[in-house]
Amino acid sequence: MTLTTLDxxxxxxxxxxxxxxxxxxxxxSGLDDDVVRDVVQVTYRDSITEIDSFELTVNNWDPVAATxxxxxxxxxxxxxxxxxxxxxxRLFEPSRKRVEVWMGYLDSLQLxxxxxxxxxxxxxxxxxxxxxxxxxxxxxxxxxRKKYTNTWPRRSGSQIRDSEIAKExxxxxxxxxxxxxxxxxxxxxxxxEEPLLDYVAQRSQxxxxxxxxxxxxxxxxxxxxEPESKNGQVSLYFGP
Numbered sequence: 001m002t003l004t005t006l007d008x009x010x011x012x013x014x015x016x017x018x019x020x021x022x023x024x025x026x027x028x029s030g031l032d033d034d035v036v037r038d039v040v041q042v043t044y045r046d047s048i049t050e051i052d053s054f055e056l057t058v059n060n061w062d063p064v065a066a067t068x069x070x071x072x073x074x075x076x077x078x079x080x081x082x083x084x085x086x087x088x089x090r091l092f093e094p095s096r097k098r099v100e101v102w103m104g105y106l107d108s109l110q111l112x113x114x115x116x117x118x119x120x121x122x123x124x125x126x127x128x129x130x131x132x133x134x135x136x137x138x139x140x141x142x143x144x145r146k147k148y149t150n151t152w153p154r155r156s157g158s159q160i161r162d163s164e165i166a167k168e169x170x171x172x173x174x175x176x177x178x179x180x181x182x183x184x185x186x187x188x189x190x191x192x193e194e195p196l197l198d199y200v201a202q203r204s205q206x207x208x209x210x211x212x213x214x215x216x217x218x219x220x221x222x223x224x225x226e227p228e229s230k231n232g233q234v235s236l237y238f239g240p
Contacts, residue, residue, distance in 0.1 A: 187239035
């Protein structure tokens with residue numbers, strides 16, 4: 001009987017080896033190999049009550065230089081420089097840099113979330129090396145600008161559907177400016193399938209949080225929709 005080693009089997013039948021993998025892209029570029037080796041843990045959280053988030057835990061110690069690698073050794077001068085060290089010190093800083101987190105197995109990685117880094121939390125445990133926890137939120141968090149209170153329908157005795165509410169929010173203005181920063185796209189074909197509502201209230205909520213709550217009532221999704229053409233516009237989709 002011929003025995004097959006694990007290495008040989010992995011080459012012959014790679015689809016049978018479900019090895020978890022991840023990929024993090026910042027402004028379209030993947031992490032350098034030395035940074036990837038520092039990543040201890042990647043977490044993605046999808047909630048029915050909150051905007052989805054992600055979290056990276058990375059090793060924060062450079063044993064060769066005997067100093068902190070990402071947070072802890074930076075100075076005002078080093079943060080202004082364009083060196084490898086300064087680039088690492090700025091890599092995970094909270095900013096508007098577009099971050100993509102992919103997860104999956106082998107060649108079947110799936111995009112889990114597109115967002116931005118929002119917080120950094122260094123840790124200096126007595127029983128191990130220092131680490132840095134970087135947290136981020138879905139790009140939807142940028143749509144949290146001002147809380148509003150509204151009621152629908154506008155006219156007494158009338159009724160309204162959720163997609164109609166979404167389109168009304170798209171048209172609302174605040175001090176002469178468009179209240180919601182993105183165009184809201186709905187699915188016209190499902191409008192008649194939605195129930196007519198006698199009363200809906202938005203009580204001191206961000207528009208995006210209110211739309212998310214209404215989407216959950218309908219089992220709909222809400223996401224930022226990339227333009228289909230080069231000259232197209234980014235929009236917010238509300239629908240099935």
